[in-house]
Amino acid sequence: MGVEKLNASFFYLLERAIKTYRQMAQRTISEEYGAITIDQLLVLQAMKDQPELTQQQIAVVVFKDYASITRIIDLLVRKGFLHRSGHPTDRRRFELRLTQEAEDLLQQVHPRILKNRKIALDGITEEEILIARKVLAKISENCG
Amino acid sequence: MGVEKLNASFFYLLERAIKTYRQMAQRTISEEYGAITIDQLLVLQAMKDQPELTQQQIAVVVFKDYASITRIIDLLVRKGFLHRSGHPTDRRRFELRLTQEAEDLLQQVHPRILKNRKIALDGITEEEILIARKVLAKISENCG
DNA sequence: ATCATAATATTGATATATCAAATAATGACT
DNA sequence: AGTCATTATTTGATATATCAATATTATGAT
Numbered sequence: 001m002g003v004e005k006l007n008a009s010f011f012y013l014l015e016r017a018i019k020t021y022r023q024m025a026q027r028t029i030s031e032e033y034g035a036i037t038i039d040q041l042l043v044l045q046a047m048k049d050q051p052e053l054t055q056q057q058i059a060v061v062v063f064k065d066y067a068s069i070t071r072i073i074d075l076l077v078r079k080g081f082l083h084r085s086g087h088p089t090d091r092r093r094f095e096l097r098l099t100q101e102a103e104d105l106l107q108q109v110h111p112r113i114l115k116n117r118k119i120a121l122d123g124i125t126e127e128e129i130l131i132a133r134k135v136l137a138k139i140s141e142n143c144g
Numbered sequence: 145m146g147v148e149k150l151n152a153s154f155f156y157l158l159e160r161a162i163k164t165y166r167q168m169a170q171r172t173i174s175e176e177y178g179a180i181t182i183d184q185l186l187v188l189q190a191m192k193d194q195p196e197l198t199q200q201q202i203a204v205v206v207f208k209d210y211a212s213i214t215r216i217i218d219l220l221v222r223k224g225f226l227h228r229s230g231h232p233t234d235r236r237r238f239e240l241r242l243t244q245e246a247e248d249l250l251q252q253v254h255p256r257i258l259k260n261r262k263i264a265l266d267g268i269t270e271e272e273i274l275i276a277r278k279v280l281a282k283i284s285e286n287c288g
Numbered sequence: 289a290t291c292a293t294a295a296t297a298t299t300g301a302t303a304t305a306t307c308a309a310a311t312a313a314t315g316a317c318t
Numbered sequence: 319a320g321t322c323a324t325t326a327t328t329t330g331a332t333a334t335a336t337c338a339a340t341a342t343t344a345t346g347a348t
Binding site for chain 4: 292293294296297301303306307308309312314
């Protein structure tokens with residue numbers, strides 16, 4: 001194959017890998033835990049790990065747009081996974097707390113997420129993963 | 145790092161790479177060619193390469209849902225990039241032809257796409273790309 | 289030829305991505 | 319204190335992802 005075709009099919013493989021992984025992950029989570037999306041879980045997890053983050057900082061951490069975060073948080077509040085109240089010193093902001101339900105859900109889901117990652121990477125050596133990591137990091141750097 | 149953290153950050157890098165690449169690609173295309181999305185270009189290119197494909201087959205080729213293809217084609221027709229007429233033998237289907245505008249656009253955009261891929265993969269050796277390809281293909285296989 | 293089933297495409301509902309514009313509050317400067 | 323730029327978030331518009339339901343046509347078995 002020429003370089004151009006190799007490059008083209010690389011991005012094809014990249015799209016395909018992320019899509020099949022996301023589909024598998026969403027399917028297993030939905031089956032076991034019902035109506036929650038991977039993205040919503042990501043946001044919850046980020047807020048649990050670093051409770052002091054602003055919405056904007058959450059957006060950066062999970063690679064999402066501010067607008068998307070607003071809407072995801074909205075849904076999480078409506079679903080009873082987040083409690084939203086005014087921020088004590090900055091009235092543009094909000095104080096967001098995970099509800100007990102959210103804490104429980106995250107704890108239950110966690111092993112499934114680990115398992116999914118393991119399934120996806122099964123049969124790949126550590127060295128191959130290291131090289132792939134390097135490639136992916138370089139792509140972000142090149143495109144950023 | 146433990147295996148679990150390594151795995152987690154691998155998927156983080158994967159998400160980040162595809163997002164930054166897509167953003168870069170969309171930005172450069174929009175700047176140079178205006179209101180067309182990467183996904184719309186993908187569909188047009190697939191139809192140009194294999195004009196006899198059904199919409200469902202297009203969906204498979206570009207990794208999209210049937211519903212998404214319906215809507216993307218709808219947009220492309222409205223934008224004047226596709227001409228849609230009844231299929232001669234199967235009345236469930238349609239015959240879709242690229243307009244001259246679409247042909248011209250694809251031809252103009254092509255070098256930019258090649259360039260974007262080259263930019264994204266700059267500084268990565270062929271061997272690293274080969275290994276990354278292998279990893280990505282294995283992930284799809286594992287999740288499929 | 290009929291009828292059940294399969295295939296093709298569309299539509300509806302909800303979630304997310306993206307950009308631009310709008311709100312609202314804060315902080316800095318005079 | 320009052321003006322102004324900046325910051326934090328929201329909203330609107332459009333595109334895409336996904337799943338379920340629907341409509342229409344084609345096909346195969348009888």
